[in-house]
Amino acid sequence: xxxxxxxxxxxxxxxxxxxxxxxxxxxxxxxxxxxxxxxxxxxxxxxxxxxxxxxxxxxxxxxxxxxxxxxxxxxxxxxxxxxxxxxxxxxxxxxxxxxxxxxxxxxxxxxxxxxxxxxxxxxxxxxxxxxxxxxxxxxxxxxxxxxxxxxxxxxxxxxxxxxxxxxxxxxxxxxxxxxxxxxxxxxxxxxxxxxxxxxxxxxxxxxxxxxxxxxxxxx
Ligand SMILES: C[S@@+](CC[C@H](N)C(=O)[O-])C[C@H]1O[C@@H](n2cnc3c(N)ncnc32)[C@H](O)[C@@H]1O
Numbered sequence: 490x491x492x493x494x495x496x497x498x499x500x501x502x503x504x505x506x507x508x509x510x511x512x513x514x515x516x517x518x519x520x521x522x523x524x525x526x527x528x529x530x531x532x533x534x535x536x537x538x539x540x541x542x543x544x545x546x547x548x549x550x551x552x553x554x555x556x557x558x559x560x561x562x563x564x565x566x567x568x569x570x571x572x573x574x575x576x577x578x579x580x581x582x583x584x585x586x587x588x589x590x591x592x593x594x595x596x597x598x599x600x601x602x603x604x605x606x607x608x609x610x611x612x613x614x615x616x617x618x619x620x621x622x623x624x625x626x627x628x629x630x631x632x633x634x635x636x637x638x639x640x641x642x643x644x645x646x647x648x649x650x651x652x653x654x655x656x657x658x659x660x661x662x663x664x665x666x667x668x669x670x671x672x673x674x675x676x677x678x679x680x681x682x683x684x685x686x687x688x689x690x691x692x693x694x695x696x697x698x699x700x701x702x703x704x705x706x707x708x
Pocket of ligand 1: 540541542543544563564565566569590591592593594610611612613614688689690691
């Protein structure tokens with residue numbers, strides 16, 4: 490991305506909105522890694538990053554089970570973020586923070602290295618048309634970026650209901666020397682591991698398609 494475009498897109502990120510004033514919303518002011526103390530209360534807690542958290546159902550259920558974890562979620566749609574914030578207020582949650590940024594625009598610029606123990610990617614947009622594959626989140630280059638932001642012994646959990654994308658993700662991860670499968674061959678399950686809660690999209694889609702679940706460990 491060239492400098493001018495980057496600056497233009499960053500101005501969009503910073504456009505004021507009422508929901509962006511909420512204490513659980515983190516809007517980066519500069520194009521540089523967010524300081525740890527803006528993301529987390531403690532460096533010793535378990536840190537989770539979710540990409541495309543939608544309506545936040547997975548995050549909220551996770552934190553109900555593990556209230557001591559610290560959870561950062563990236564989501565671009567304001568209406569979905571507002572719904573999550575309502576639930577955050579109702580339950581008086583402080584350890585779920587939302588970064589309202591398009592992660593295809595800014596990711597490595599704003600997410601600090603060596604910060605997360607678990608990255609969650611639930612039902613990433615599948616972009617089924619070949620000419621749109623370049624928009625898919627999981628690409629070889631993204632695996633390298635993820636590697637840097639995950640702490641030692643950290644994991645990436647991915648669920649998708651779209652078979653061709655699942656096969657592509659499997660092939661990219663299996664070829665990578667940066668991760669090893671935490672699920673034995675063929676490195677996926679067709680039933681959600683029970684430690685992970687169900688996401689809203691999953692609840693809707695799994696009536697029609699049986700999702701694929703993967704877990705990869707940083708080497
Ligand atoms: C198919 S939905 C899945 C939502 C949620 N993960 C779930 O399973 O219920 C994909 C989500 O990712 C978000 N998303 C897609 N591309 C994004 C991007 N580039 N940056 C931030 N969020 C994105 C969408 O707004 C949407 O909420």
